[in-house]
Amino acid sequence: MNHPYIRNDLIRIAKGILFKPEMAYAIRMGRKIQTRRLKDRYRVGDILYVKEPWTLFNGDSSITRSAWTTVNSSSPLFVPKWKNSLFMPKKYADQFIRVTKIKIEHIQDITCEDIHEEGVDCPSHPGFLCENCSFLRAAWIGLWKSINKEKGTTYQDNPVVYAYTFEVLKYT
Secondary structure, three states: OOOEEEEEHHHHEEEEEEOHHHHHHHHHHHHHHHHHHEEOOOOOOEEEEEEEEEEEEEEEEEEEHHHHHHHHOOOOOOOOEOOOHHOOOOOOOOEEEEEEEEEEHHHHHOOOOOHEEEHHHHHHHOOOOOOHHHHHHHHHHHHHHOOOOOOOHHHHHOEEEEEEEEEEEOOO
């Protein structure tokens, strides 16, 4: 059940989890509810804050890239200089998630439904769940390859991964 939280409480207890900018945006837009990781770092019930590119303005006010993209989807006149998501302080986080399920599998065992839950759309059928669609799988493999390049972590190596399903938390 997704009860509203108080933001300061979330900041106090949340651990960070790093996402590529387009995946942080997919979470914000409600398209991503799964992530696969090579290490077992989280447990069911863990609350995480989404680490993504961010910037400061007007002193100590901040905005994340996915929030800025949502507001400025047309051609903006100003594009901020983004800070590295790896170093995003908790106090600037605006997306929080809770781990609801964990499964362990080889990366090549991912299903088309899981790929959709990872926030990846089929390039030839956007917005539709494609079963056994080679275009969807190719898009997923491209995403995995863009993140995991080291020996033993590639799609071809077929490593064991931890598939975390999560829910986005609402807060006040």
